[in-house]
Amino acid sequence: MIIGKMGKGKVKEREDRNLLKRVAKKVNISEGERGVEDILRVIYRNQPISTKRIAQLCKLPLPIVAKVRTILERERILKRENGAVLTEKGLEFVENVLKFKFKGSLRCPLCEGRGIVLNEFFKEILEKVKPWFRKRPEVNTLLDQSYATPETSVYRAALMCERGDLEGKRIIFIGDDDLTSLPVALTQFPEEVYVVDIDERLLNLIKSFSEKEGVKIRIVKHDLRKEMPEELKNNFDVFSTDPPYTIDGLKLFLSRGVECLGEEGVAYLSYSHKPIDEWLKVQEEITKMNFVISELIPNFNYYEGSEIIGNTTFIARLIGKRLKVNIGDTEKIYTGLVKPTVRYYKCLKCGKIHKLLNERIESLRCECGSKKFRMIKREKLS
Amino acid sequence: MIIGKMGKGKVKEREDRNLLKRVAKKVNISEGERGVEDILRVIYRNQPISTKRIAQLCKLPLPIVAKVRTILERERILKRENGAVLTEKGLEFVENVLKFKFKGSLRCPLCEGRGIVLNEFFKEILEKVKPWFRKRPEVNTLLDQSYATPETSVYRAALMCERGDLEGKRIIFIGDDDLTSLPVALTQFPEEVYVVDIDERLLNLIKSFSEKEGVKIRIVKHDLRKEMPEELKNNFDVFSTDPPYTIDGLKLFLSRGVECLGEEGVAYLSYSHKPIDEWLKVQEEITKMNFVISELIPNFNYYEGSEIIGNTTFIARLIGKRLKVNIGDTEKIYTGLVKPTVRYYKCLKCGKIHKLLNERIESLRCECGSKKFRMIKREKLS
Incomplete structure (x- = not known):
């Protein structure tokens, strides 16, 4: 029994929305119409707004957003006035066709959507690590390095603390170009902090930090394409990684982490907001390894530079039981090699x-x- | 090359932690030692604390927490003083063996970890729906009904708004004992709001709400064990569901939602924090349907009563592409029938x-x- 009559058919296929379809096709945006709609909504709610900020809020690559913006300018939907702004025609389209109405933001202004805040203790840690972050060597983009902001790394440490994954734990970083080991070690909460990385420049920086600040971080130079050293296997409670954003990179880094955990443990995975098809593949691979996604916070991490990924990625807390290694092609792990x-x-x-x-x-x-x-x-x- | 010597072996297998193992075994807690450790950590950080609040913060069923608490009292680790409190022996154990040190909380005090806040508009909506929530009929636990607080339902509406899933959208609720359709309809943002439920008492309440408040909610009485009526298929952009917390219940409710979305769309899933093995199964089934978990916020939903699930569940925003229906046993969908x-x-x-x-x-x-x-x-x- 249906009370009331049906409407005029589903919104997503209405003809007056053809503009979205056309633009999505021209730019070949994997998110399709929804991606273009997201861009328009973010502009409507935040105009004037920079291309970079649109990319962050939409979780889309900057070059894609730039292309969509150019096309929408040509269509006289957008104009430039200290950033992207809707024209009268644009406003008419988004309000009458897309039915946009809401202009504010409900994102928590205190934690910026992360769900956690820094107390005095972590704020002091942030001030302490900042000068060390400035000493980081030039990024090596061939290794898909891209540097998280010091705030990001301290928020990661705070999240791990809040979830009970620091105190008394043995923690290993599978790659640490973000220097998250620094704030983690400064808490003095973990039993052990290890960093495995291939880049000697970073390891030396971490070493001199740990000497100067009097905290213990053990560093291991290792090419993750090779199996973990025996001493590191089955020896940790928690690992954290921000791997290359390719399927094989993800599988490899997570698998090396799993070697360190053994049967079970917790993993913090920072990873790029991918188009659905690719993210579905990621979810499949994570599930195969017997990790559950117990929490996933979009826009948790921000990076200096790295505009291709819109400067922001999510963090997920994974919990594993009867963990399995799941390694694919170990050569094509960096984005430059895949594409x-x-x-x-x-x-x-x-x-x-x-x-x-x-x-x-x-x-x-x-x-x-x-x-x-x-x-x-x-x-x-x- | 390893710089520094390895520690004494992984924390989780140390002998002095045997108490955790013993208690986990006695209670048969699926989360194992980590579950018992979580309970102790939450007490250490928040003592004195009620069993109910421990269950909420640990995301564990209340009866499990109560059992662990009793055993730990017998072991003279805990005592009762306006709630659970660590004894001297207990404090010694958690600080010297488990190495607990951190007593505060980093959870955002403004949004309580949800990442979003209610603005004036949504606060007014909350006040408007509250009296209607008090009119809800007695829960029918045979249908696994359990009533979310009015705050929970309004936060859900706010989350959907913030993510761009209300304005101009066609939205359907696959079961709505939480009355989330009320705040959603009050925003006046969606194109259409539909509610499908088997419980006529709820549908009548929603109907009288929509008449009194002058908002449009279309109600459909339907047993979800049967296929969706043709008119509802492939006709929506977004659905929301808080299904029975069984694998078959989840598959059935999500599949009916998928019938409503057609090829693609967005789903809001509220679901119980399950033990890893069960949650892994859930993740597999969701992945099979071609839904990605784009966001997962623990402790987002709170309920009145329903102590078995610790009164709290998570919400996940799922995005689907080339969606597939995935229905199992349609008879054993309610927890009372499964166990x-x-x-x-x-x-x-x-x-x-x-x-x-x-x-x-x-x-x-x-x-x-x-x-x-x-x-x-x-x-x-x-």
Whole structure:
């Protein structure tokens, strides 16, 4: 028995929404119409707003947002006024067709949606680690390094503390270019803090931190493509990782973590907000290893630079029982190897064009002496 | 190359922690030692604390927490002083063996860990729905009904709003004993709000609400064990459900929701914090349907009564693409049918013992006229 009549058919297929479909198709955005709608909603609620901030709030890659923005400007839906702003036509479209009405934000202003806050103790830790974060070596993008902000790393430590995963625990970091081991060690709560990384520059920085600050962090130089050293296996309660954002990278780093935990334990996984198809694959692989996602907080982590991922990733607390290693292709773990990309950069001083293939822009120097460039083109090699 | 020597072996297997293992075994707690450790940590951080609050914070069933508490009292680890409190021996154990040190709480005091807050608009909605929540009929525990607090339902509506799942959307509630449709409809943001439920008493309450408050909620009486009516199929953008906390209940309710979404859409799932083995199964089934868990917030929902689940459940926002229906046994969807339990209640007036099998304590009346009982025993039938 149905009381009342049905409406005019589901919203998502209405003809007046064709603009969304058209734009989604042009940009080839994996999130489809919903992705374009999300961008418009974020602009409606926050205008004027920068492309970078749209990307963060929508959890979309910056180049995708930039493309959508350009097309919507051409369609006279958006204009530029200290950021993206809806035109009169745009406002008419989002309010009458998409039915947008809500302009505020309900995100908690105190914790910014993270659900936890820093008390005095953790605020002091933040101040203590900040100068060390500034000493980090240049990122090596070939290793998919990208540096989390000091706030992010301290919030991670606070989350681990709140969930009971620091006190009395043996903790290992499977890669630690984010230096999360620093605030974790400063709490003095864990039994042991280990860091495994391939980058000696980072390990040396961590070593000199632990000496200067009088905290114990044990460092291990190791290429994670190889099995864990025997002494580290089955020897930890908790691990934390922010792996390369490829399926094989994720599987490899989680599996090395599982080797360290043994049968059971807790994992903190920081990972990029992926398009549904890819994230579904990730969920499958995590499930195969016998990890449950006990908690998943979007936009928990922020990074310096790394615009491709919109500067923000989620954190998930995984709990494992009867854990299984699940390793795929150990060679193609870095994004540059999975999707080789040629990037063209123009020198901002002399105008010379430089072509980069799996090389780091950070180490590029023009013959004219300049270090400033603008990317003018990207091409994916198949 | 390992710098520094390894510690004395992993914490979780140390002999001095045997107490945890012993208690976990006695209570047969699926979370094992970690469960007992969680209970002790929550007491250490919040003493004196009630059994109910321990259950909420640990996300464990109340009867389990009560049993652990009793055994730990016998072991002279805990005592009673306006709630659970650690004895001197207990303090010594948790500080020297488990190494507890942190006494505060980092949970955001403003949003209580939910990540979102109510603005004036939603606070007004809360006040408006409160009297309607008081009019709810007696829960029918045979249908696994348990009533969320009005705050919980309004927070759900706020979360849906913040994530962009209200404005202009067609929304359906797959069961709505929590009356979440009320605050959702009061926003006036959605295109359509539908409620499907088997309980006519609830549907009538929703109907009179929508008439009195002048908002449109369409109600459909339907037994979810049967396929969705054709008119509802492939006709919605978003659904919300708080299904029976059994695997088959979850699969059935989600599948009916999927019938309503068609190929793709968003789902809000409220579900009990399950032991790892069971939650792993849930994660597998969700993944099979092609839903990704884009967000999972523990302790988001609170209920009136329903102590078995510790009064609190999580909410997850699922995004689906190429969705698949995934229905198991449609008969054994309610917990009482999966694990038939005999409960014995003692009348608090005359002392008579009543035996209940799949009957509701809410409708029990003693021959002496009293309606007050204390449960004295539970037995699971195999």
